[in-house]
Amino acid sequence: MSVLTSPAPAVAARPTARAEGYQPVLDAAALNAFMARAFPHGPREHLARVDQVAPGEVLLSREPGLEHLRPGGIVSGPTLMALADAAAYVAVLAHVGEVAMAVTSALNYQFLQACPQETVRARASLIKLGRRQAVVDVRLFVDSLRHDVGQAVVTYAIPAAA
Amino acid sequence: MSVLTSPAPAVAARPTARAEGYQPVLDAAALNAFMARAFPHGPREHLARVDQVAPGEVLLSREPGLEHLRPGGIVSGPTLMALADAAAYVAVLAHVGEVAMAVTSALNYQFLQACPQETVRARASLIKLGRRQAVVDVRLFVDSLRHDVGQAVVTYAIPAAA
Amino acid sequence: MSVLTSPAPAVAARPTARAEGYQPVLDAAALNAFMARAFPHGPREHLARVDQVAPGEVLLSREPGLEHLRPGGIVSGPTLMALADAAAYVAVLAHVGEVAMAVTSALNYQFLQACPQETVRARASLIKLGRRQAVVDVRLFVDSLRHDVGQAVVTYAIPAAA
Amino acid sequence: MSVLTSPAPAVAARPTARAEGYQPVLDAAALNAFMARAFPHGPREHLARVDQVAPGEVLLSREPGLEHLRPGGIVSGPTLMALADAAAYVAVLAHVGEVAMAVTSALNYQFLQACPQETVRARASLIKLGRRQAVVDVRLFVDSLRHDVGQAVVTYAIPAAA
Numbered sequence: 001m002s003v004l005t006s007p008a009p010a011v012a013a014r015p016t017a018r019a020e021g022y023q024p025v026l027d028a029a030a031l032n033a034f035m036a037r038a039f040p041h042g043p044r045e046h047l048a049r050v051d052q053v054a055p056g057e058v059l060l061s062r063e064p065g066l067e068h069l070r071p072g073g074i075v076s077g078p079t080l081m082a083l084a085d086a087a088a089y090v091a092v093l094a095h096v097g098e099v100a101m102a103v104t105s106a107l108n109y110q111f112l113q114a115c116p117q118e119t120v121r122a123r124a125s126l127i128k129l130g131r132r133q134a135v136v137d138v139r140l141f142v143d144s145l146r147h148d149v150g151q152a153v154v155t156y157a158i159p160a161a162a
Numbered sequence: 163m164s165v166l167t168s169p170a171p172a173v174a175a176r177p178t179a180r181a182e183g184y185q186p187v188l189d190a191a192a193l194n195a196f197m198a199r200a201f202p203h204g205p206r207e208h209l210a211r212v213d214q215v216a217p218g219e220v221l222l223s224r225e226p227g228l229e230h231l232r233p234g235g236i237v238s239g240p241t242l243m244a245l246a247d248a249a250a251y252v253a254v255l256a257h258v259g260e261v262a263m264a265v266t267s268a269l270n271y272q273f274l275q276a277c278p279q280e281t282v283r284a285r286a287s288l289i290k291l292g293r294r295q296a297v298v299d300v301r302l303f304v305d306s307l308r309h310d311v312g313q314a315v316v317t318y319a320i321p322a323a324a
Numbered sequence: 325m326s327v328l329t330s331p332a333p334a335v336a337a338r339p340t341a342r343a344e345g346y347q348p349v350l351d352a353a354a355l356n357a358f359m360a361r362a363f364p365h366g367p368r369e370h371l372a373r374v375d376q377v378a379p380g381e382v383l384l385s386r387e388p389g390l391e392h393l394r395p396g397g398i399v400s401g402p403t404l405m406a407l408a409d410a411a412a413y414v415a416v417l418a419h420v421g422e423v424a425m426a427v428t429s430a431l432n433y434q435f436l437q438a439c440p441q442e443t444v445r446a447r448a449s450l451i452k453l454g455r456r457q458a459v460v461d462v463r464l465f466v467d468s469l470r471h472d473v474g475q476a477v478v479t480y481a482i483p484a485a486a
Numbered sequence: 487m488s489v490l491t492s493p494a495p496a497v498a499a500r501p502t503a504r505a506e507g508y509q510p511v512l513d514a515a516a517l518n519a520f521m522a523r524a525f526p527h528g529p530r531e532h533l534a535r536v537d538q539v540a541p542g543e544v545l546l547s548r549e550p551g552l553e554h555l556r557p558g559g560i561v562s563g564p565t566l567m568a569l570a571d572a573a574a575y576v577a578v579l580a581h582v583g584e585v586a587m588a589v590t591s592a593l594n595y596q597f598l599q600a601c602p603q604e605t606v607r608a609r610a611s612l613i614k615l616g617r618r619q620a621v622v623d624v625r626l627f628v629d630s631l632r633h634d635v636g637q638a639v640v641t642y643a644i645p646a647a648a
Binding site for chain 1: 345432434436437451452454459461463470471472475477479
């Protein structure tokens with residue numbers, strides 16, 4: 001995001017370089033089909049939907065249901081963490097393909113503000129995509145709020161086969 | 163746990179002191195009743211159950227259902243993170259009471275090994291219970307595996323009212 | 325960074341909005357003067373230097389010395405974590421001013437690749453700057469490597485006085 | 487620590503099992519010799535000292551110097567994180583030996599309270615010691631304070647050679 005905020009060439013150049021370094025191999029349609037197959041037991045209408053795929057990042061969205069609300073009508077923490085987990089997984093999958101099965105090793109979630117019951121969006125950006133490990137930054141937000149509702153860093157171990 | 167493994171008086175003494183420092187104000191029955199009221203939309207049979215309360219810690223368990231499984235029949239990450247979140251919340255609630263509403267500020271989860279579909283247990287221990295902030299260590303395990311399946315550190319902000 | 329990689333207006337718009345939401349109140353010169361006063365015991369030549377300040381973010385750099393190297397001549401983890409800590413602190417300070425003293429509550433650091441002995445740069449971006457809490461994303465990099473060497477999320481508690 | 491605080495056999499039994507599962511292969515003297523060789527540039531008197539080794543855990547201590555203090559005379563965050571990093575590394579080293587070189591992949595540190603300038607102790611306990619990954623829980627404390635000053639979870643990648 002420094003692109004818009006910093007005049008420094010060195011700084012502005014890095015996200016570009018980073019993005020150019022990662023090319024997706026699966027598109028949104030292929031990823032949505034995979035997610036539907038992978039989670040057959042989840043209520044279809046609440047599954048996270050892949051909306052966009054770009055070099056180094058993906059954008060997902062999810063419609064929270066009644067069972068995803070905490071007292072006060074705000075979206076529950078586990079619902080937000082589950083979306084962050086799905087978005088990060090999709091970001092890796094989109095760039096390494098279905099062949100390699102990435103295994104989540106850690107998820108660090110920051111709750112930033114209460115999330116109202118509306119479409120929750122997650123943008124997952126690859127911080128690192130190595131042969132053995134992937135690290136993904138996830139930002140969760142809703143259209144009615146200016147600032148993010150949550151942020152996560154998710155780490156994956158990629159099997160040697162990959 | 164150093165109590166059993168370390169001969170050092172200074173070391174062994176600390177967990178004791180730490181535990182004595184925190185006295186629960188709610189028992190398992192009161193906590194289960196609160197959880198049932200707090201999450202009316204959750205399928206009752208899958209709610210986390212509070213099994214024990216002790217100074218500075220609580221023990222919960224949860225029976226994973228089909229909808230909580232990943233491909234391969236292992237318990238999904240979001241299900242485990244949700245249990246860790248519930249266990250940490252209950253640990254704080256048990257010691258500060260229902261008056262103060264703790265707000266989760268961060269949850270850092272480590273996936274340690276695949277979790278088979280059986281009763282998942284979570285032991286949540288207070289690392290810090292301050293006037294404004296609480297930090298809780300959570301260990302998730304199942305009876306059929308010797309080592310933990312997951313570990314989490316959960317941080318709460320406690321409103322000034324508390 | 326989605327600005328360059330994603331065609332989605334909603335996505336592209338957010339970093340802008342986020343950046344516009346945070347206006348610095350101290351410039352690089354003022355921040356460097358503060359750092360020099362705040363850490364009188366640190367060897368001057370190894371102090372982190374504030375190179376740029378922009379809405380919502382700052383850029384720092386540090387020259388690692390011999391005592392900052394691990395076997396193999398790579399920059400040590402504690403040196404990188406110290407730079408991430410300084411960069412995040414400066415990002416908050418730049419936007420809230422010296423009046424309020426932010427207290428670090430958590431630092432979560434991801435080691436991404438070995439860091440050679442050259443100028444290490446840190447870009448710290450505000451994820452959240454609330455009345456009571458600030459959350460900062462930090463990326464560490466060196467000019468000779470295309471990808472980041474480290475990433476951190478740093479959380480601060482801001483005293484009520486603020 | 488549940489051993490002293492919980493009456494539950496299932497709970498009390500686990501730390502024992504966990505500890506019995508991990509047997510150290512290096513003692514404190516061997517570890518101190520290794521640390522001295524590994525960090526030749528560090529001022530000897532400020533090096534972390536390994537005080538005890540037990541199944542699944544180690545105890546280290548460090549004397550903070552003037553250059554490790556923040557304004558107000560409290561021990562700086564980077565000094566505490568460096569001790570946590572050293573303690574976790576020593577815990578792994580003590581159990582896998584010098585042959586395998588563990589590489590830190592993440593360090594998540596919680597600042598719990600201000601740390602006065604006195605001997606800082608760190609107890610590092612293995613949460614997981616796998617073929618490819620190790621996860622360590624670290625508690626930092628000083629003798630004059632009842633509660634811990636900090637807590638960390640440190641994750642290591644262990645090369646295939648191990």
